[in-house]
Amino acid sequence: MKEILQDFTAAELQALVAEYGEPSYRAGQLYRGLMRGKRISEISELSKAFKGKLLERFEDEPVRIRETFTSSDGTEKYLFELADGNIVEGVLMSYKYGRTQCVSTQVGCRMNCAFCASGLNGLLRNLTAGEILSQILIVNAKFGGTAEKRAVTNVVLMGSGEPLDNYANTVQFLRNVTAEGGICISARNISLSTCGLVPKMYELAREGIPVNLTVSLHSPSDEERQRIMPVAKAYSIDEILKACEYYFERTGRRYIFEYSLIAGENSDARHAQMLIQLLRGKPCHVNLIRLNAVKEKNLQGITEKEAYRFLGLLEKGGLSATLRRQIGADIGGACGQLRAGYLDGKNS
Numbered sequence: 001m002k003e004i005l006q007d008f009t010a011a012e013l014q015a016l017v018a019e020y021g022e023p024s025y026r027a028g029q030l031y032r033g034l035m036r037g038k039r040i041s042e043i044s045e046l047s048k049a050f051k052g053k054l055l056e057r058f059e060d061e062p063v064r065i066r067e068t069f070t071s072s073d074g075t076e077k078y079l080f081e082l083a084d085g086n087i088v089e090g091v092l093m094s095y096k097y098g099r100t101q102c103v104s105t106q107v108g109c110r111m112n113c114a115f116c117a118s119g120l121n122g123l124l125r126n127l128t129a130g131e132i133l134s135q136i137l138i139v140n141a142k143f144g145g146t147a148e149k150r151a152v153t154n155v156v157l158m159g160s161g162e163p164l165d166n167y168a169n170t171v172q173f174l175r176n177v178t179a180e181g182g183i184c185i186s187a188r189n190i191s192l193s194t195c196g197l198v199p200k201m202y203e204l205a206r207e208g209i210p211v212n213l214t215v216s217l218h219s220p221s222d223e224e225r226q227r228i229m230p231v232a233k234a235y236s237i238d239e240i241l242k243a244c245e246y247y248f249e250r251t252g253r254r255y256i257f258e259y260s261l262i263a264g265e266n267s268d269a270r271h272a273q274m275l276i277q278l279l280r281g282k283p284c285h286v287n288l289i290r291l292n293a294v295k296e297k298n299l300q301g302i303t304e305k306e307a308y309r310f311l312g313l314l315e316k317g318g319l320s321a322t323l324r325r326q327i328g329a330d331i332g333g334a335c336g337q338l339r340a341g342y343l344d345g346k347n348s
Contacts, residue, residue: 001084005058006034006130006137007172010181022050035182037141059083063134065142080104080135086124088160090135098153099143103135105170106161111195113216114228115260115291115299118160127161129172136177136185147183155185158193158214164200174209187211193258198235201243210251214287215240217257219266220274228265228299237278244284254283260291261307263300272310276317286314286321 008016010031017027026046033043039060040051066081076092088104109116110123136152145151155177157163163170170192178187191212194201201213217237219225225232244255257279261267279286288311291301302310307323314321 002059003057004062004083004128004130004134005030005040005054006062006134006176007128008130009176009179020050020053026050031181032147035137035147037137062131063138065138078135078139082107082127082131088127088135090139090159092139092152099151100154100156101136101139101152102156102159103132104159104161105132105157105163105166105173109161110165111162112230113195113218115218115262123161123165126166126169129169129176132157132169132173133176133183136183140183147181150183150185153185154189154191156191156193156214158191162195162197163192164194164197164204167200167203171204171207171209174207174211178209188253191256195229195231196235196240196243197231198239198243201240202246205243205247205250210253212253212256213244213247213251214256214258215244216260218260218262220271220278224266228262241278241282245282248283254285256285256287258287258289260289261302261310262291263302265299267302267306267310269313272313273317276314276319280318284320286319288314288321288323290323 010027013027013031014024017024017030029045030043033040033045040046040054040058041060043051046054062083063080065078066087067079069077069079071077074094078090078092080088080090082088086107088107090104091102093100093102104127106126107124108121109118112119136155140146140150140152143151157170174187174190174192177183177185177190187210191214192204193214193216195216201215204211204213216229217225217240218228219232220237222232222236225237247253247255259266259275275286288307290304290307291299311321311323
């Protein structure tokens with residue numbers, strides 16, 4: 001596979017243009033073209049000779065939309081094909097305030113959480129910063145957005161993969177996607193979801209990129225959490241809470257806990273009371289999720305009535321909490337489901 005030009009910063013493109021003996025203004029033309037979601041071959045301001053040289057070294061189309069699925073609620077889910085033929089997925093959700101895109105950071109995942117389809121085939125490789133960014137650039141362009149007037153307004157790193165397990169590329173992506181002169185999405189409009197890789201949470205707090213930190217908690221008990229999240233054997237809930245507090249101190253951003261409601265595992269009144277005792281008084285929010293069942297994982301969600309009962313207990317106990325609107329269930333809305341279905345069909 002060739003290099004990914006979308007990995008480069010604006011300053012690095014300046015150096016690249018000089019390396020090829022092109023005038024400095026070519027860097028701006030190149031950067032603007034890439035930020036508008038164009039392939040190298042489509043940037044009309046560049047000479048044919050220069051584009052030819054670039055294409056000898058760089059992928060013309062590092063990421064493309066292989067297939068689009070549209071839910072009855074308007075949610076779009078994409079199968080993205082990478083230049084090496086690997087597949088990742090993403091989701092575009094429309095809200096009153098704009099469009100939020102969920103992106104992948106790895107091909108597969110090695111965290112192997114019991115409720116998630118992303119790790120069914122293990123981790124194949126990390127995505128580069130440019131491959132993560134390209135998912136946004138092509139969807140933004142699909143809806144007529146530009147770098148100056150974005151169609152994609154918010155980003156969540158919550159697709160296939162654990163972002164902090166691909167730390168260097170994820171941080172470079174965050175720097176590139178928030179850079180002035182590029183697509184320039186504010187860090188406050190970006191959420192990064194982690195299963196709780198504590199050392200990397202501390203590192204992220206020191207990066208100076210105040211994204212919204214979201215932690216997959218899914219149980220108020222270490223013992224029970226270990227049954228559904230293998231990473232819990234390495235990092236306790238207490239360690240996660242200390243890392244979250246440090247993140248709040250460094251960034252001023254309250255942290256969010258994702259909590260998938262699983263029948264028979266973490267969704268009764270006892271769990272609600274434990275969660276209240278654990279989190280009450282902390283600068284955090286609990287985002288309850290009705291589980292999108294993954295057939296290979298043999299876990300089931302709870303009813304809407306039961307979910308609202310659990311939410312009511314948390315609110316009565318003084319926690320800030322919401323129940324996430326269930327979207328995209330009819331198109332494999334949970335992380336990794338669409339890719340897993342595609343791979344099953346390909347191998348059958």
